[in-house]
Amino acid sequence: MSAASVAVDDSLSGLGHRLRTALTHIIGYSGLLLEHEEADAETVVQLQGVHDRAAIILSKIEHWLSPQLEGAPAQRISTLRDEIAEPLDVIISTVGALAQRLKGAELLDVLRIARACTELLTFVQHEGTMPGQVRPAPLPTIPESVKGRIISAPARLLVIDDNPANRDMLNRQLVHSGHKAVCVESGAEGLRLLQDERFDLVLLDVMMPGVSGVDVLQQIRNMPLLAGVPVIMISALDEVESAARCIELGAEDYLVKPFDPVLLNARLHSALERKRLQEEQRERTRQLERATQDLKRANEDLQAFASAASHDLQEPLRTVSTTLELFSLQWGTELSEEQREMFRLAVDGAGRMSQLISDLLAYSMAGGGEEELEPVACETALLEAVNNLRQSIRESGARITHAELPEVLAKPARLVQLFQNLVGNAIKYRGEARPDIHVGAWREGSEWILSVRDNGIGIDEKYQRRIFQPFGRLHGSNLPGTGLGLAICERIVRKAGGRLWVESKPGSGSTFYFTARCAVSHAEASA
Ligand code: ADP
Numbered sequence: 001m002s003a004a005s006v007a008v009d010d011s012l013s014g015l016g017h018r019l020r021t022a023l024t025h026i027i028g029y030s031g032l033l034l035e036h037e038e039a040d041a042e043t044v045v046q047l048q049g050v051h052d053r054a055a056i057i058l059s060k061i062e063h064w065l066s067p068q069l070e071g072a073p074a075q076r077i078s079t080l081r082d083e084i085a086e087p088l089d090v091i092i093s094t095v096g097a098l099a100q101r102l103k104g105a106e107l108l109d110v111l112r113i114a115r116a117c118t119e120l121l122t123f124v125q126h127e128g129t130m131p132g133q134v135r136p137a138p139l140p141t142i143p144e145s146v147k148g149r150i151i152s153a154p155a156r157l158l159v160i161d162d163n164p165a166n167r168d169m170l171n172r173q174l175v176h177s178g179h180k181a182v183c184v185e186s187g188a189e190g191l192r193l194l195q196d197e198r199f200d201l202v203l204l205d206v207m208m209p210g211v212s213g214v215d216v217l218q219q220i221r222n223m224p225l226l227a228g229v230p231v232i233m234i235s236a237l238d239e240v241e242s243a244a245r246c247i248e249l250g251a252e253d254y255l256v257k258p259f260d261p262v263l264l265n266a267r268l269h270s271a272l273e274r275k276r277l278q279e280e281q282r283e284r285t286r287q288l289e290r291a292t293q294d295l296k297r298a299n300e301d302l303q304a305f306a307s308a309a310s311h312d313l314q315e316p317l318r319t320v321s322t323t324l325e326l327f328s329l330q331w332g333t334e335l336s337e338e339q340r341e342m343f344r345l346a347v348d349g350a351g352r353m354s355q356l357i358s359d360l361l362a363y364s365m366a367g368g369g370e371e372e373l374e375p376v377a378c379e380t381a382l383l384e385a386v387n388n389l390r391q392s393i394r395e396s397g398a399r400i401t402h403a404e405l406p407e408v409l410a411k412p413a414r415l416v417q418l419f420q421n422l423v424g425n426a427i428k429y430r431g432e433a434r435p436d437i438h439v440g441a442w443r444e445g446s447e448w449i450l451s452v453r454d455n456g457i458g459i460d461e462k463y464q465r466r467i468f469q470p471f472g473r474l475h476g477s478n479l480p481g482t483g484l485g486l487a488i489c490e491r492i493v494r495k496a497g498g499r500l501w502v503e504s505k506p507g508s509g510s511t512f513y514f515t516a517r518c519a520v521s522h523a524e525a526s527a
Helices: 003-034 041-064 073-101 104-125 164-176 187-196 213-221 237-248 261-334 337-366 378-388 390-396 412-428 485-495 522-526
Strands: 156-160 180-184 201-205 231-235 253-256 374-377 399-402 407-410 436-444 447-453 500-504 510-517
Touching: 003 041, 003 104, 003 164, 041 073, 073 104, 156 164, 156 187, 164 180, 164 261, 180 187, 187 201, 187 213, 201 213, 201 261, 213 231, 213 237, 231 237, 231 261, 237 253, 253 261, 261 337, 337 412, 337 485, 374 378, 374 412, 378 390, 378 399, 378 407, 378 412, 378 436, 390 412, 407 412, 407 510, 412 436, 412 447, 412 485, 412 510, 485 500, 485 510
Parallel strands: 156 180, 156 201, 201 231, 231 253, 399 436
Antiparallel strands: 374 407, 436 447, 447 510, 500 510
């Protein structure tokens, strides 16, 4: 591009900017005056005439100053002059008539329109403006059906714009929509205010002397405290590229001058609504985090309480049991049959209570915090469990077999307890036949499925979920138990990342399954 054409570009760009600013004021102020509810019919018709003609002039400016248009720039400007002369004339005479009739604040607005008309008139009457380049962009419009339906909750907004008339118009449009606006004329002032006060949204002019709108936007986006505050850029038509860049830099939206009050409202509404939804979402996440923390703490407290209580309860219970034993040794032979029966009930009760306390302790321990898992050989764990159950195995004549068992990721003591509870139940809930128990294992992906199968009394399908809940006992008090064994198993399996379930039919035995993670990876295993 030559030096001469740069000068032409600058000159035409400057002309376009000047004309559009003037039209922004005519359209903006006539729009504001039209929103006055007390305006009489004649005033409304006249204002509408001003507003519509200003829009016609704007479209002619966009057309004739468009760089895409063929033809000599000087010729285009001359045609533009001719074409806007007539509507401008009508505007000026209507404004004169309005100035005769309106008073107070409304008269002031009419005078503002008149001042903007002078700017256009100077152009129409002045010869010799240089042609140049103006970037076109369509004026955004919103459908009639949307108008009047946009209602935002009152918000506090900051307007940063160096043009006093723009500030005034924006302020009044915002107040008219029920918002509270603070208007400042420079980016520096806006940034200062943003550090001290809270705003729901910022309306920021793209082109400002000193700190530009883009710089202000970048600084706002670097302030963590302002992360949730939406920024809407205000741009002239030939600045939409900068406005688009601002969106990339984190602006929420942009508005093109002259402001259509309905469009302004719609954009504000949508930005404020998005901000509200984001805040709601953040609040919900915070609540969820708080609730999770509370739950975690409550769980830890409960576990600490359960384990302390279990320890403390065992102590006096041991005293009761020991005293009963001593008593039995010393005076057992002197007791009547009835007294001995009462004595036996007391000893049984103490034993059951002791079992309940240690199960409660195991249940609370199994639900504790994170545990380091390590590779454990299932066979070793099973053998230890069988050893612990040797008395009941001997008494029942149970036969226990197992397949080749893998190494899984677990806590060794917990895996022993898991086998002990499952094999113990398989013996306890036996049928007429001698207990025949088999422990199997097969691999599925990165998991092992282990099974404990028995030939016992079986479980009706409708109870198969209940038995995993604490105290979910199905069988009567003739069989010892606290109803916590399977609940403990379920916690142990779940904490190691697995699942526990049962398949059973009454009279046909039961198979309990649980999954456990492989101690070695798939690749290692097949290598
Ligand atoms: P407990 O054995 O102390 O009653 P558990 O939690 O271990 O408690 O078991 C809950 C209930 O599940 C038992 O009361 C019993 O009714 C049923 N159950 C558990 N294992 C078996 C099994 N292998 N066969 C039949 N019923 C079983």
